[in-house]
Amino acid sequence: MSFQVLHGLPEHYRAAAADLYWQAFGGKLGPVMGPPARAQNYLRRVLRLDQCFAIVQDRTLLGIVGLHSEAGTFAGGTAGDFGAVYGPLRGFWRLKLLMLVANKDPDAGALMIDGFSVQAAARGQGVGAALLEAAVAYARAQGFDAVQLDVVGSNWRARGFYQRHGFTVQSQRKIGPLRFIFGFDSTVRMQRKL
Secondary structure: OOEEEEOOOOOOHHHHHHHHHHHHHHHHHHHHOOHHHHHHHHHHHHOOOOOOEEEEEEEEEEEEEEEEEOEEEEOOOOOHHHHHHHOOHHHHHHHHHHHHHOOOOOOOEEEEEEEEEOOOOOOOOOOOHHHHHHHHHHHOOOOEEEEEEEHHHHHHHOOOOOOOOOEEEEEEEEEHHHHHHEEEOOEEEEEEEO
């Protein structure tokens, strides 16, 4: 498969990026960010298209990897963004629940991956590997010591993919009673030294 890796996405891909992000994380975030249409509205509002690498082929977004560094976060957002999409009270409790489960701050000297998704039809064709290597090359060029990410502890497929690309497990964090809301019981921090 022939494709080009882009650093950042043009604005007209915003809806496609939000949809792809939701396809990857909606199952985990749905209980807090749903219904899907509202969650996708939120994502369309907050995605920083300059904080990602993407692969587009024939005007179709095949995959995306978000970044979190001093320059910004791909899928962040503020209390004001939550309030604008969900209303002040509903937005507040959603934000608080997400903050309890998220461990988004990168370790010193590390570039954090903030979301990684490949269209189902494009999997197994090198799209994921190309995106991951683009993020690693960017981290090296920017002087980072490592690239790291958090993955759901029970997502063995993703963990295996990252391990095949040089990532090792650094720690595991249990989320306690929040597992009944989110449907998983831990997150694993993985890191690739540069």
